[in-house]
Amino acid sequence: ISHYEHGGIPQLLHKNRKYTPIFKQKVIEYKWLHHLSLNQSAAKFSIPNTGTISTWEKLYHSYGFSGLLAKKRGRPSMKKSKSKNKVNKPKKELSYVEKLEQEVYQLRMENDLLKKWHALMKQWEKEGRH
Known part of the structure; x- marks a missing residue:
């Protein structure tokens, strides 16, 4: 309704x-x-x-x-990988600058979340809720 x-x-x-x-x-x-x-x-x-x-x-x-x-939802696939005969390429290691950029991005996200949480808590305190 x-x-x-x-x-x-x-x-x-x-x-x-x-x-x-x-x-x-x-x-x-x-x-x-x-x-x-x-x-x-x-x-x-x-x-x-x-x-x-x-x-x-x-x-x-x-x-x-x-x-x-x-x-991802559901049960993982049981199919065998077709790339058995292929040589696995090693994963590219991140450079120092790329690692720092990832860390900065993560910290910015955490900071934004904390700011929003802090603003919400202030609002609740003004309204008398705890």
Whole structure:
């Protein structure tokens, strides 16, 4: 009913099954910021199942943004590799600069996440929530 009230028949027909990690984070943070229920959040963002948002929240609490990244699903393939006779090429070792660039990228992501968390905590303190 809430999906129909929020977007009419088109919202009932729209079923997006793939969501980006950034979209997932926005949904979770919007829900927290506006104190919405799972049903309200699902209707707002056209997500057919409220359990989807609940799962995202649990992953976000446990692993942060990295928990929202896509993971391979299902059972791994049992097919034998066709490249048995081929010589395995050694993996290219990263240069010192490339390693530093990766580290800077990782630290920036962590810093952004901490800033968002800190802003959210400040907001909750202003509202009297702990």
